[in-house]
Amino acid sequence: MYKIPASTVFMGKNLVFMPECHSTNTFALELCHHSIIPEEGTVVATANQTAGRGQRGSTWIVEPGANLTFSIILYPAFLTIADQFYLNMAICLGINDYLIGKECEKVCIKWPNDIYVGDRKICGILIENQISGKSINSSIVGIGLNINQIIFSMNTATSLSLETGTTYELSNELEHLLVGIESRFLMLRDAHFNLLKKDYLNSLYRINEEHTFEFESEKFRGTITGVDSHGRLLIQVAHEQRTFEMKEVKFIMP
Numbered sequence: 001m002y003k004i005p006a007s008t009v010f011m012g013k014n015l016v017f018m019p020e021c022h023s024t025n026t027f028a029l030e031l032c033h034h035s036i037i038p039e040e041g042t043v044v045a046t047a048n049q050t051a052g053r054g055q056r057g058s059t060w061i062v063e064p065g066a067n068l069t070f071s072i073i074l075y076p077a078f079l080t081i082a083d084q085f086y087l088n089m090a091i092c093l094g095i096n097d098y099l100i101g102k103e104c105e106k107v108c109i110k111w112p113n114d115i116y117v118g119d120r121k122i123c124g125i126l127i128e129n130q131i132s133g134k135s136i137n138s139s140i141v142g143i144g145l146n147i148n149q150i151i152f153s154m155n156t157a158t159s160l161s162l163e164t165g166t167t168y169e170l171s172n173e174l175e176h177l178l179v180g181i182e183s184r185f186l187m188l189r190d191a192h193f194n195l196l197k198k199d200y201l202n203s204l205y206r207i208n209e210e211h212t213f214e215f216e217s218e219k220f221r222g223t224i225t226g227v228d229s230h231g232r233l234l235i236q237v238a239h240e241q242r243t244f245e246m247k248e249v250k251f252i253m254p
């Protein structure tokens, strides 16, 4: 069971906790279709997600009771569709800030929205926006952050516990994490786009280093130089700057 966070302004003040849930993103989306609209910052959390959804139709499977698995309901109506990647940046930065505060070393953001420690993934994010006209009506921000899990089926995953050697109380960690996310969301609401982008790029995995990537089954060497305003990845390949849509390009891992 989680407690209502004391130190946020609005995030998590309304907290729906379920010991078991199919997918907190799906549940949050269903809440938004009720006649009583949930208040902004409502958090839907579970200890055991049985049908967790990941990016590109993948599944998100973690050990029950060991990690943070939750969704936040936001109404970023102030954000145009063209600027929706800034929400992505704000959420990634909030999680990044929280992990840095836990003295977790080598934390970074892997484009577009995974959080890594070194070359291992610690957190997955699934943002589902409901678009109305030219703006975002509501946004479900789903977060799966590995906290106390020690054993993973893939050696490309890690957790806060594995990184720091400490075991955490999940309710406290949710509160601290929400403080971090709220602070970055408020920056977004105050239109600090340039600052968000600067901080996002400063934390970007493999920026300004030459690495191998894959596009349409072809491998190539290139250097990430940034993202454009639509969130597309910019990679310098020899003398050409190439632009990649989300999910078009694969990072070749060591």
Ligand code: BTN
Residues within 6 Å of the ligand: 022, 023, 024, 025, 026, 049, 051, 052, 053, 054, 055, 056, 058, 060, 069, 070, 071, 114, 123, 124, 125, 126, 142, 143, 144
């Ligand atoms: C990914 O990296 O593929 C994204 C994973 C997102 C998982 C979280 S867990 C809470 C929320 N509910 C879901 O069904 N998915 C997200």
